[in-house]
Amino acid sequence: MDRQARVELSTAAVPAAEAFAYWREMICETFVQLRAAPIAAGAFSGRIEHVPVGELELSTVAAGGQVVRRTPGLIARSGDEYLLASIQLCGRGRVEQDGRVAELGAGDMAFYDSTRPYTLNFADEFRQLVVQVPRRGLAVRDTRALTARTLGRGGPGQVVPAFFTALADAARTSPQTSVSLLPHALGLLSAAASFAASAEPGPDPARALVRERASAIIRRHLADPGLDVDLVAAACRVSRRTLNRIFAPEGGAAATIRRARLEQAKALLVEHPDRPIATVAVQCGFGSESGFHRAFRAEFGTTPGGARGQ
Template sequence: MDRQSRVELSTAQVPAAEAFAYWREMICETFVQLSAAPVAGGAFAGRIEHVPVGTLELSTVVAGGQVVRRTRSLIARGADEYLLASIQLHGRGRVEQDGRVAELTSGDMAFYDSTRPYTLRFDDDFRQLVVQVPKHELALRDTRALTARALGPGPGQVVPAFFTSLAGAAKDSPHTSAPLLPHALGLLSAAASFAARTEPGPDPARALVRERAVAFIRRNLADPRLDVDRVARACRVSRRTLYRVFAPDSVAAEIRRIRLDHARALLLEHPDRPVATVAARCGFDSESGFHRAFRAEFGTTPGGTRGQ
């Protein structure tokens, strides 16, 4: 599979008698080498929609009941080193690794590591979002303490919601979602640390506040009145806390950066859209102010970006 572009795979492409054999090929091509078996006889159907966000891979899986295994012999066939997380969207799932079992219902999330054996079990039809990232992208030395643990309250609500929204954004607008990669990796690392009940790297609670703030800014960036007070109220934290979370940068600088990244993506994605319209969509109250900020950030004009 070309991991740099959106791909849709479905067993509807093959005769019913060949559906599960084709499904095995699909999951190995999308993730890592796996074995799989259906939990019941009869017709089987499955579909995978894969979208990349830089080095992060997001795959929505819709399928019938099955047991999926990553065995030692399959691990030995390649050098794949990924951390994966299953976010249950519908139905029930089970993640087994490192002597633990995580039972997942809708909204739950659990990690697993491709370098050690694991088992995924689904007794009935299900839908999941699978988040996959090379382990070297995360500041994690040892994942044995964090696998097969369902995230608890707090991160267990914020993190799945963020990645579910990111998958939708990446599907609809790859250019717009690309700037979110650093935030996604930071949040994933914080969630993994929380699952392990350790705190290497960024403080998990602080990282969650930051991601909540960034999500609010992105939802409201068209409003020129957006400021630190509104962001702090939306996140239910004080201005002082918000300043600490974004240190050494200011909150205003983060708002400006997000606006400019979004504007650049819109310029590339919609070359015929007037610059003034793009500026307004991104919360700039004047076209001249937008031009100055854009040149200061990217070293070129909005028109020059389109010509690149």
């Protein structure tokens, strides 16, 4: 499936006897490799509307009851590294991962991570908006504390489902306009992840906004070798000390910048196998190829060339 264009898929395109087999193919093409089984025998119908917004993917799913699993075997056969969030629009759903269960009603959402096994359970007909983003696109290093936790009604995360539902509606009619909202969408998704992990930066909500702004600045300027903690702090109108406190869970602001550069470099090495390593180093803001090699080995335990080979 072309992930860069709006796509509509429906089981109505095939005979009824082939509907669920076709549905399995649909969800694997749209999301990641999955196993699925219907809740009840008999007729099944499902529809997916997929709309990309930059590197963010928004998929509205309407279907009958089913159980969907991401198994260790499927994970081993694919290198997909996505953070996903299901936003329940109609019906009920359940997300299971990392030993937790999130029960979803209309207006609720929950995260899950494609790099570990998970189960999605829908007892009856449902409708969901699934938000999918590469893990490298978010300022979230370890997702184990935030998966399968219900966000939505009555909490600080309640604005997130409403925002992404509106964004999906806008993307259908005005794709170019919606792309301009991408930095805000990624920042809001990172903030929601913090809410889910009960790791908000502090009692002052302004700190969450500073974190979002700083993360967006870092993502936009990774190629600038002059990007450092002082420049990010100045752009956010906070002190260097404040910025380091906000990013303390990640080891500080400098570590966050370095890690973002390295994650981007690792992705480029895999996505563009013919691109010289020196070019990748420059594109990710490293002043020298030797410094890039040292930092890469320290972070990932292998050389850039070794990562590309893997």
